[in-house]
Amino acid sequence: MKRRIQQLLFAAAIAGGATACGNSDDPAGGDDDVTGDEDAGVGSADEWDDRLGEREIDYSAALRIASLRLTGDLPSLVEVKALGDALAVEKRSVYESIVRGYLDDPRFAGQMFRFWQDTLKLGDDPEFDTAAAFAAQVTVEERPYTELLTAATGTCATFDEGLGTFAAADCANGVTTHAGLLSHPGAMRQYYGNLAFRRTRWVQETFACTAFPAEIADAQDLGGNALYTAPWPFESISGTANGGLVDFRDLSAVACANCHATMNHMAPLFANFDEDGQYGPAIAVLSPTPGTPTASMLDWLPVGEGPAWRLGVATPDLPTLGAAMATDPMISECAVARVWNWAMGKGDIVDTLSTVPSEVITAQVADFQAGNHVLKDAIFAVFTADDFVKF
Amino acid sequence: MTTKLTTLIPILGLALLGACAEEEAPPAEDLPTGNATGGEGNTFDHPETQIDVWELLDRLSEEGPPRYTSRVHSCAKIRYGTIGRILASRGVNLGGAGVTAGGLYATGDQALGAPNYGARARESVDLTTAGASRLFDIFVAAAPEIITQMPLRTECMIGGIGTEMFDTSGACTADGISCLTGVPATASHIELCNLTVQRASDPELGKNMAVAVIAAAAHTCE
Numbered sequence: 020m021k022r023r024i025q026q027l028l029f030a031a032a033i034a035g036g037a038t039a040c041g042n043s044d045d046p047a048g049g050d051d052d053v054t055g056d057e058d059a060g061v062g063s064a065d066e067w068d069d070r071l072g073e074r075e076i077d078y079s080a081a082l083r084i085a086s087l088r089l090t091g092d093l094p095s096l097v098e099v100k101a102l103g104d105a106l107a108v109e110k111r112s113v114y115e116s117i118v119r120g121y122l123d124d125p126r127f128a129g130q131m132f133r134f135w136q137d138t139l140k141l142g143d144d145p146e147f148d149t150a151a152a153f154a155a156q157v158t159v160e161e162r163p164y165t166e167l168l169t170a171a172t173g174t175c176a177t178f179d180e181g182l183g184t185f186a187a188a189d190c191a192n193g194v195t196t197h198a199g200l201l202s203h204p205g206a207m208r209q210y211y212g213n214l215a216f217r218r219t220r221w222v223q224e225t226f227a228c229t230a231f232p233a234e235i236a237d238a239q240d241l242g243g244n245a246l247y248t249a250p251w252p253f254e255s256i257s258g259t260a261n262g263g264l265v266d267f268r269d270l271s272a273v274a275c276a277n278c279h280a281t282m283n284h285m286a287p288l289f290a291n292f293d294e295d296g297q298y299g300p301a302i303a304v305l306s307p308t309p310g311t312p313t314a315s316m317l318d319w320l321p322v323g324e325g326p327a328w329r330l331g332v333a334t335p336d337l338p339t340l341g342a343a344m345a346t347d348p349m350i351s352e353c354a355v356a357r358v359w360n361w362a363m364g365k366g367d368i369v370d371t372l373s374t375v376p377s378e379v380i381t382a383q384v385a386d387f388q389a390g391n392h393v394l395k396d397a398i399f400a401v402f403t404a405d406d407f408v409k410f
Numbered sequence: 411m412t413t414k415l416t417t418l419i420p421i422l423g424l425a426l427l428g429a430c431a432e433e434e435a436p437p438a439e440d441l442p443t444g445n446a447t448g449g450e451g452n453t454f455d456h457p458e459t460q461i462d463v464w465e466l467l468d469r470l471s472e473e474g475p476p477r478y479t480s481r482v483h484s485c486a487k488i489r490y491g492t493i494g495r496i497l498a499s500r501g502v503n504l505g506g507a508g509v510t511a512g513g514l515y516a517t518g519d520q521a522l523g524a525p526n527y528g529a530r531a532r533e534s535v536d537l538t539t540a541g542a543s544r545l546f547d548i549f550v551a552a553a554p555e556i557i558t559q560m561p562l563r564t565e566c567m568i569g570g571i572g573t574e575m576f577d578t579s580g581a582c583t584a585d586g587i588s589c590l591t592g593v594p595a596t597a598s599h600i601e602l603c604n605l606t607v608q609r610a611s612d613p614e615l616g617k618n619m620a621v622a623v624i625a626a627a628a629h630t631c632e
Contacts, residue, residue, distance in 0.1 A: 071478060079593045083591075091495050363484060
């Protein structure tokens with residue numbers, strides 16, 4: 020995520036250059052207050068550290084937020100008074116006890132269901148809801164988070180809101196071996212689009228917490244008007260030169276390949292799902308070119324190239340993609356970062372660029388990875404973290 | 411992040427200077443605009459979801475860098491479903507219609523920022539003016555029900571004994587406020603509650619206003 024902000028700031032710098040030179044009223048560019056003034060805040064380390072240091076622990080305020088997020092309701096008066104009346108030295112243990120109780124409360128299942136509806140942006144439709152139900156079931160039952168990417172069965176679960184219970188069910192969309200949510204019919208239907216790029220983007224943003232470009236290397240000047248920054252060989256994706264219908268090697272304005280180097284290696288894995296999310300033997304997505312023909316493999320990759328999660332991580336099918344993602348540390352950090360942002364009341368980590376620097380959640384991520392990726396444990400760790408109980 | 415950001419500031423400055431140094435250079439060919447635009451005949455629709463860099467800079471300046479903002483709570487609005495559960499657990503009949511708390515809640519999903527998953531949009535965390543207005547309207551309508559039902563709600567009981575929002579003299583009770591807000595009532599809470607009651611033209615109206623004002627203030631943020 021830091022890289023994402025750097026990219027944007029660099030873009031701002033470039034854009035700012037043009038703006039500055041066009042502003043005859045201000046020879047200096049007029050943007051010093053925004054970009055360079057230490058007092059403005061961005062460059063001042065102490066100011067923000069001081070503000071963090073000024074926070075004070077308030078377990079009662081933390082309990083109200085924890086209750087609203089973990090149970091979907093206010094704490095009971097008994098809980099409010101138990102914590103409020105506790106001795107100072109006892110407050111932490113009382114708070115943690117109540118939070119642990121929330122995680123075992125049937126209402127927590129409903130909250131997880133809604134958390135996953137929001138995270139996956141899938142809901143209010145019986146088929147969509149089976150994706151959120153599966154993810155919530157994995158969370159509530161303390162199964163490894165990586166099952167969201169690797170589970171071969173039970174990935175179209177149902178949730179009984181009244182009872183707060185789940186029932187596993189297999190998805191029936193023609194997939195031979197499922198890969199968690201990566202082959203979910205609801206997700207494939209919701210994110211159907213040309214060349215399967217909408218599905219690819221959903222997978223990247225949901226589970227890796229960054230928008231494309233997903234891989235960045237040293238910039239190369241290949242002779243066009245834009246620099247190429249992906250680590251893949253430039254010719255590893257298609258262009259019109261090798262028979263593709265879209266010139267992903269275009270450098271005339273932007274370097275399409277900066278994002279598409281990774282996207283084109285992932286997208287073919289989602290191409291055989293049709294607009295209803297049903298899997299078939301042939302490619303079922305279209306190319307956005309005249310006549311909207313059905314896409315062919317050459318539209319993404321030249322002969323000799325195959326699907327991959329990242330450079331050097333070949334994934335010939337969805338199960339291997341899921342397995343590769345499950346071992347990628349970025350996926351673990353993303354899961355914890357999403358829980359962190361949920362706890363702290365932030366918006367979507369990608370849509371709103373609500374970045375969580377790695378150093379902020381180092382301990383929680385390490386515990387998550389060491390503890391078999393049990394998200395429920397990570398939720399407890401986040402809701403009892405020092406930052407969560409300080410205001 | 412601090413190091414990164416402080417490194418980026420000079421870069422921004424250099425870029426500004428660099429741009430000025432080259433202002434005599436001829437402009438590039440007429441190129442399509444947009445952040446994902448290829449060449450002529452090779453431009454396809456891309457989702458315009460890129461963060462505006464100027465908005466990002468403003469945000470970093472006003473709210474602080476991610477190493478700070480990520481560690482402090484935001485004022486996220488209460489989820490639509492959660493509002494319903496709060497109302498129900500404090501005694502409000504969500505089955506009401508028209509200008510009742512239940513009716514206003516049922517028809518207020520869009521104003522209150524409910525998700526639109528069909529459009530691939532999750533629930534917003536931002537409280538809008540329309541949302542805040544509707545929320546207050548709901549609490550005004552809900553106040554009489556809350557006052558009546560609070561003693562009967564198990565969520566507001568201590569040892570099986572119900573909690574009254576107001577005592578026999580008409581004064582606000584600490585436990586009533588605590589159950590309504592979810593945090594221990596402070597002296598200021600009680601004082602403001604009592605002032606709202608006392609300054610009203612009618613005691614019953616004052617009680618309703620006190621409940622609505624406290625609830626709306628407490629539940630502006632989740």
